[in-house]
Amino acid sequence: MSSKAVYPDLTQRFDKSFFEHDTATVAKKLIGSYLVSSDSAGNITAGMIVENEAYCGPDDKGAHTFGGKPTPRTKAMFGPKGHAYIYLIYGMYWCVNVVAGPVDKPQAVLLRALEPVLGLDIMRERLSAQENAADYTLCRGPGKLCKALGLDKEVYGVDMTGDRFFIVPGKNFTEDDIGSSPRINIDYAEDWIDRPLRFYLRNNKSVSGPARLRR
DNA sequence: GACCGGATTGGC
């Protein structure tokens, strides 16, 4: 694996202005940062972000904000940057985003995979995973990531520079460490299908998708 | 008020 997550300093936060850069820029810089969830029982689960996708707002045919019209589901993306946008897909999986982008641009970064770091035993309980499931599989994929960290509509709109569900700055990887590819499963996005807006830590086992999209 | 289909996953 290219990586080696380390124990994150849970007191650190990004400045709010960090999230006001273009969503693709924010996405790339978030590779190596930590996503942390603390539940009401005091359980902490966390992982290093190793894969994400940028969704670029009203012009992006793959984005939920395509067209630029807020709806009850997407209104969080029209709100403050650095907050969470979470939605249910296929009736059973939650997918979480960080709202990003210039002020007035409803953009977001979809978090697709983490390298597990804290609370792996709790992740296993939440996933109902067999105890022999390899560590690197616990947060591999956007749906699993949310299940492992216990995320659902309760975190809709929460400030991710706060203390409940938040992001901690981590390692700064170089351009060479970070790969890019088209985004996953947006066949309907026409001329936006092939844009290289998916980012991942190269050769990291926790990245989802076929092998060629992990190298 | 009805109907369509998805930024997924795991099991066959």
Place this chain on the structure above:
DNA sequence: CCAATCCGGTCC
């Protein structure tokens, strides 16, 4: 390859 499972979005 395909079912599971729900609700937002859209259009009537």
